[in-house]
Amino acid sequence: MHRITAAVAPPSPDGRGKDAEFAASVTEVLDHFFASRDGELSRLGDVYVNAVRELRSFVLRGGKRIRPTFAWLGWLGAGGDETGSQADSVLRACAAWEFIQACALIHDDVMDASCTRRGEPSVHTRFADVHRRASWRNDPAKFGESVAILLGDLALCWADDLFHEAGLRSDQVARATHVWSAMRTELIGGQLLDVVGEASADESMETAIRIDRYKTAAYTVEQPLHFGAALAGADPRQIRAFRAFGRDIGVAFQLRDDLLGVFGDPAVTGKPVGDDLRQGKRTVLLAVALRTADAENPSAAGLLRDKIGTELSDNDIADLREAVHELGAADDIEARIDVLRQGAFSALDAAPIDPGIRDRLHGMAWSATRRSL
Template identity: 50%
Template sequence: MSEPGFDADFPAHVERALEKFLCEAGDPIRAIEPITGPGVDALSEFVLGGGKRLRPTFAWWGWRGAGGDPDGPDADGVLQAVASLELVQACALIHDDLMDSSDSRRGSPTVHVAFAKRHADHGWLGSAAGFGQAAAVLLGDLALAWADDMFAAAPLPAQTLAAARPAWRAMRTEVLAGQYLDVHTQATGDASPEAALRIDRLKTAAYTVQRPLHLGAALAGADDRLIGALLSFGRDLGVAFQLRDDLLGVFGDPSITGKPAGDDLREGKRTLLLALGMELAGAQGRQADATVIADAVGDKDLTEDAVTEVREALTGVGAVAAVERRIEDLTSAALDSLDAAELAEPAPTRLRELAVQATQRKY
């Protein structure tokens, strides 16, 4: 039986499950080859060093809404299965930071930067940057491998895990496909709103909300109708969540977002906010604003003053207001799908709260 109170402060339960698994997974390789210790420790610190635990939380409420019993014999196993999503997230973030050449996350050096410094501090042979990049690739791969291990080892009946495997497989594939679509769009310079929305649907909506909900509901034996309603809810909410993140990426407080202001601009992310900014500036004949926005995208040396100019341009042409309207419309559509799902309480209430938290965060 599970310990009481899984519904209350669920992220704290996820934290404990991750801490236990990471210790059990890391100890054997440390014993076999102690030189791997710093890498294993770095991955554990990265996973346990913060995060909202959104993916496991959506999965848990998908399970609860489909009839999962928090006091039943499967609750502990479901907790472990959904907590494994945080290891997939760790893989995605470590690799994303490397691909975007990001220097910091959550106020600390990114993995590739930290290991490049380790190389330089020890005066090792070869390129410090190359060593940091290799370490980040390997630690991200380790996180993904351990995610599979944690999910597969969840103490649940074989048929229960088998029912959730289609969602698990789809989620892993979709997040990697979304990552590739993101870098491809940056490389080709596709600045269209349609391209930005394709990335949002695949990289964020599917991976952050849709598949976690699908996974949780499948663990509870949900039928196709219920899963379909949850997928609709997750699609619209996930895109709205990403659009809010896009706004925070340009307007957000670094102490809240964990990344320097304007980093999305420096990394060349082709967001809907920027796509609409360019489109609206062109339609209004505001060439100066269009140039300010276009020149900022991918500028690694973008200054704070330049970020301020981009903010003013995006606001002035109406792009910020347009994205806010889309967030509002998508959130409303998502909540309609949630109502149609007819989930067991308290799941609808909690999911509605999560929707508000995810889409109404301010700068």
């Protein structure tokens, strides 16, 4: 009980400092990786060099390195030694997750026709602009999408290259390969469920939960932790604890993201206001709202079904936010997040995991799932 109480306190400044330091090391590894490809790209000419420069800046400016950090903490938590001879190789393997993430975001933005990402024009938008400025032939949007598809493909290939060139021992590769391969198959499956759910306007809670689980949760926390733990040769109890913790925190993280997608401040999310509503994302938040509306408030149900996933004015967005809020859906999701976080901490705290690392995981979990004020 003591631990659970401690866990909901904000993370220690020490843990945050270490996380920032680690994120900087990941960026450095990625930068070196890009440099290692210079010769190969130059042989194909400036067109390729310049396009990959955009990929580089996208990857290097990318966020909090949350997946590499979880992988690293999985390794440390299961006995990895950050001053040992294996640390550099493990760091590189962890950094490889950022290339998976780059592909996922770049292709996702093409599929969702999202114009912005991390508060800047998305990759396909950038290349559509290049086409427009040069007054090239045919459709600028189609051109932008094509280049983005190819750069996403490249990121996916480079994820593998970085993993396999990391300098890991063959027993480490053998243990981690299964996690790596399952992660990619499940991530793509989760995205597919998302695309199909949106097109078919699937309202089921089951679909929404499954999308959360596979598109984000598994891939953001559970699998990175497992990957790192596998590199360290973790025992089954440690792996089970990491997976249970990761599953719950991952889903909680996605639920937080669902709330931000509807109620978030564009200055914080880097996305337009109410973006998920415009797009018709099939979130658990929406499934909860619809279920309550069907039971209690048919006119709210009608509003949600008529409007969500269409062109929305700012007034429409405000009405929809109000309706979702009044149906109690946001409170329901907050309560789910709390339950998941508590479950996650219990799983972690019961397992033989390095206590310092456990604290850092508490901190990470906390900052990924707390209300942003």
